[in-house]
Amino acid sequence: MASPVLVLSNTVVDFGATVLSFDCTVSQGEIVAVAGASGSGKSTLFNVIAGFEQLDSGKVSIEGRDVTALEPAQRPVSMVFQDNNLFTHLDIATNIGLGINPALRLTAQERARITEALARVGLAGFEKRRPATLSGGERQRVALARAFVRRQPLLLLDEPFAALDPGLRGDMRQLLRDLHEETGNTILLITHHPDDLVDLADSVLFLNGGRIFAHLPKADFLATDDPATRMFLGATGPRPSADTI
Amino acid sequence: MLAGAVCLAIVGLFVGLPVLSLLLSPVGGPLDGNALFDSYIYRVARFTLLQAVASTLLSVAFALPVARAMARQSRFPGRIWLVRLMALPLGLPALVAALGLVEIWGRQGWLNSLWTSVTGAAPISIYGLTGILLAHVFFNMPLAARLMLAGLERLPNEYWRLSANLGMGPVAVFRFVEWPALARLIPGIASLIFMLCATSFTLVLTLGGGPAATTIEVAIYQSLRLDFDPTRAVALSCLQIAFTGALLWIAARFAVVEDDSRTSGQRVRRFDGRSFGARLRDATTLFVFLVFTAAPLVAVVRSGLAADLGRLASDPQVHKALLTSLAIAGAAGVLTVALAASLVRARQQALSRRRAGPSALALASGISASTSLVLLVPPVVLGSGWFLLVRPIGDVATFAPYLVIAVNVLMALPFVVRVLDPAFAQHRSRTARLADSLGLSGWSRIRLIDWPVLKLPFLMAFSFAMALSLGDLGAVALFGSQDMVTLPWLLFSRMGSYRTADAAGLALLLGLICVGLTILGTMRGRAPLEPHHG
Numbered sequence: 001m002a003s004p005v006l007v008l009s010n011t012v013v014d015f016g017a018t019v020l021s022f023d024c025t026v027s028q029g030e031i032v033a034v035a036g037a038s039g040s041g042k043s044t045l046f047n048v049i050a051g052f053e054q055l056d057s058g059k060v061s062i063e064g065r066d067v068t069a070l071e072p073a074q075r076p077v078s079m080v081f082q083d084n085n086l087f088t089h090l091d092i093a094t095n096i097g098l099g100i101n102p103a104l105r106l107t108a109q110e111r112a113r114i115t116e117a118l119a120r121v122g123l124a125g126f127e128k129r130r131p132a133t134l135s136g137g138e139r140q141r142v143a144l145a146r147a148f149v150r151r152q153p154l155l156l157l158d159e160p161f162a163a164l165d166p167g168l169r170g171d172m173r174q175l176l177r178d179l180h181e182e183t184g185n186t187i188l189l190i191t192h193h194p195d196d197l198v199d200l201a202d203s204v205l206f207l208n209g210g211r212i213f214a215h216l217p218k219a220d221f222l223a224t225d226d227p228a229t230r231m232f233l234g235a236t237g238p239r240p241s242a243d244t245i
Numbered sequence: 246m247l248a249g250a251v252c253l254a255i256v257g258l259f260v261g262l263p264v265l266s267l268l269l270s271p272v273g274g275p276l277d278g279n280a281l282f283d284s285y286i287y288r289v290a291r292f293t294l295l296q297a298v299a300s301t302l303l304s305v306a307f308a309l310p311v312a313r314a315m316a317r318q319s320r321f322p323g324r325i326w327l328v329r330l331m332a333l334p335l336g337l338p339a340l341v342a343a344l345g346l347v348e349i350w351g352r353q354g355w356l357n358s359l360w361t362s363v364t365g366a367a368p369i370s371i372y373g374l375t376g377i378l379l380a381h382v383f384f385n386m387p388l389a390a391r392l393m394l395a396g397l398e399r400l401p402n403e404y405w406r407l408s409a410n411l412g413m414g415p416v417a418v419f420r421f422v423e424w425p426a427l428a429r430l431i432p433g434i435a436s437l438i439f440m441l442c443a444t445s446f447t448l449v450l451t452l453g454g455g456p457a458a459t460t461i462e463v464a465i466y467q468s469l470r471l472d473f474d475p476t477r478a479v480a481l482s483c484l485q486i487a488f489t490g491a492l493l494w495i496a497a498r499f500a501v502v503e504d505d506s507r508t509s510g511q512r513v514r515r516f517d518g519r520s521f522g523a524r525l526r527d528a529t530t531l532f533v534f535l536v537f538t539a540a541p542l543v544a545v546v547r548s549g550l551a552a553d554l555g556r557l558a559s560d561p562q563v564h565k566a567l568l569t570s571l572a573i574a575g576a577a578g579v580l581t582v583a584l585a586a587s588l589v590r591a592r593q594q595a596l597s598r599r600r601a602g603p604s605a606l607a608l609a610s611g612i613s614a615s616t617s618l619v620l621l622v623p624p625v626v627l628g629s630g631w632f633l634l635v636r637p638i639g640d641v642a643t644f645a646p647y648l649v650i651a652v653n654v655l656m657a658l659p660f661v662v663r664v665l666d667p668a669f670a671q672h673r674s675r676t677a678r679l680a681d682s683l684g685l686s687g688w689s690r691i692r693l694i695d696w697p698v699l700k701l702p703f704l705m706a707f708s709f710a711m712a713l714s715l716g717d718l719g720a721v722a723l724f725g726s727q728d729m730v731t732l733p734w735l736l737f738s739r740m741g742s743y744r745t746a747d748a749a750g751l752a753l754l755l756g757l758i759c760v761g762l763t764i765l766g767t768m769r770g771r772a773p774l775e776p777h778h779g
Contacts, residue, residue, distance in 0.1 A: 052514070
């Protein structure tokens with residue numbers, strides 16, 4: 001097993017009404033599906049990793065470095081959300097360029113990288129287009145292209161394909177897998193679709209009631225007979241046939 | 246629909262008659278012949294334009310850092326009160342605010358005494374262009390800041406997370422996120438403020454100094470009431486109509502400003518205001534804003550409480566003015582709401598027919614146009630038109646109360662329509678078909694279906710219209726007489742006769758009533774928009 005890239009040690013976020021606490025270790029190069037009912041703490045988990053939520057106690061380390069006290073910008077993390085990943089008033093090249101240099105001071109070489117990344121996600125020649133003229137799938141490809149040029153060791157995807165048609169989802173999964181193989185980064189992916197989980201993930205983080213309920217290799221997760229997990233799989237996806245249980 | 250048509254005809258006649266009589270008056274002679282007259286009008290028009298441009302630029306420029314600081318600091322204790330403070334100046338009668346500004350910035354004011362004791366120099370005068378600009382910024386900068394803040398808070402939450410994740414600094418955030426959002430709003434905000442400043446009457450009347458600092462609105466009033474020069478009043482009124490017409494035409498080309506401080510409901514979280522430097526900078530900005538906006542209000546309360554309130558409370562003139570004001574404002578409020586309700590209802594009925602006939606469509610578009618027609622003719626112009634129309638018939642004073650009420654009704658009409666229209670539309674879409682299918686009609690429909698849901702919008706519209714009428718000085722200044730003294734008029738004359746303590750007490754009273762009504766009119770309580778089930 002590879003070295004750990006992300007370690008959460010007893011991180012506690014106290015919202016008053018609910019207290020969330022996470023504890024886990026993710027290995028270098030893994031794709032981890034993050035699953036759980038809504039309200040189970042998936043988004044808070046991402047906020048903790050990316051630095052958007054201040055901890056009441058505990059520690060976050062990425063690549064062996066303690067990042068608990070670091071601002072979001074200082075953490076080696078890229079994010080892709082379900083929607084609004086692009087500033088709608090800026091063209092595609094600028095949106096990606098901001099990922100290379102947040103003040104948009106770009107060298108010729110860096111501009112070439114933008115063009116390259118666009119071609120890589122199948123959007124060659126889209127530099128001057130505005131986000132509004134792109135389809136939902138194309139916009140998510142741009143977001144992946146930006147994550148690609150940033151080359152951060154950790155990529156957090158918050159239901160990135162939730163707004164896409166089933167046909168497109170398959171293409172996007174393929175693209176994500178290709179980029180992952182090329183960069184060797186570690187990916188955490190929040191998803192409600194068992195397809196994403198079955199197709200992409202190496203392991204599954206299952207959240208329940210603000211805690212990490214289970215962190216299992218995919219095969220073990222799919223074979224488990226825990227009722228909460230079974231309910232998640234059964235309620236959201238095609239019911240597994242009798243012989244797989 | 247018949248009621249709507251009648252109401253439309255009333256509005257049309259009431260605005261159309263004086264405008265026609267103004268436009269058709271023979272004013273050619275003096276305009277062509279008298280060079281002095283020409284240069285006076287030219288000077289007034291130029292000053293009107295100049296002060297409006299300067300007020301708009303200053304208001305927008307100062308609002309920008311305030312809105313940014315407010316948006317960046319999305320959570321701190323007392324933030325909600327700062328947001329409410331942004332809405333407060335608009336609810337305050339201009340006269341009361343002018344008094345408060347004089348307390349702070351005037352010759353005897355707090356700032357000037359500090360200035361003279363530190364530097365030994367002569368005090369700065371608030372009267373003239375300085376005072377007008379100051380007052381316009383006091384009123385409009387918080388409005389601009391509130392609209393900009395709402396615009397920033399409407400941006401998707403992901404933008405802030407993204408810019409923090411990408412490490413964008415304050416300059417980059419301004420350049421790539423905040424400015425593009427604000428740049429879309431600023432033309433609309435600026436034209437709204439420009440319109441308000443170009444037709445401003447009370448502030449210019451109280452803080453303007455002589456003929457060098459007079460706007461068209463005030464010049465109309467002066468030519469009618471002080472110099473009695475109807476020809477000049479007519480010429481100025483025509484100029485004002487042309488002026489506002491041009492402004493409305495320009496404003497219509499920009500996006501409409503939504504005066505809606507609600508956001509998408511999501512909680513905004515910013516990550517770029519957490520550093521010590523950012524907090525210090527924003528705290529300083531907001532503190533300056535707080536002092537600038539709140540100090541005149543505090544001054545009004547302080548000197549109002551210092552006044553001999555007991556004597557004022559037993560002054561028969563005050564009693565009479567208060568009763569007159571309440572009667573006029575109450576009548577204006579009821580009439581505005583009734584008029585607006587029948588117009589809104591008629592328009593929606595006319596448009597809801599599947600195949601609306603030409604007459605129904607004409608009625609609907611006539612009603613839509615009537616509200617902007619009212620904006621075209623500012624109250625003082627409307628009043629002066631009626632003044633000139635009524636004068637040949639008899640003593641203006643006998644018609645005065647009715648004319649003041651009517652002018653106030655029309656003044657408030659566009660705003661009240663804006664409150665009632667969405668409420669009616671929503672209520673109609675939720676209940677009309679069901680009520681029709683159950684055969685509910687007449688009184689029982691009003692009592693069971695309409696009133697329980699619409700009473701809150703009605704109350705809001707009423708208190709808003711009443712506050713506008715209560716604080717109005719323009720119409721009363723034109724028609725006021727010994728027999729009809731309203732609270733603002735009494736305040737104005739006590740200010741003019743240097744009975745400052747009385748003025749302070751009256752200002753406090755007037756301010757409290759108007760702010761109370763405005764709060765009532767703009768609160769978005771838990772509206773009973775969902776009909777009860779079971």
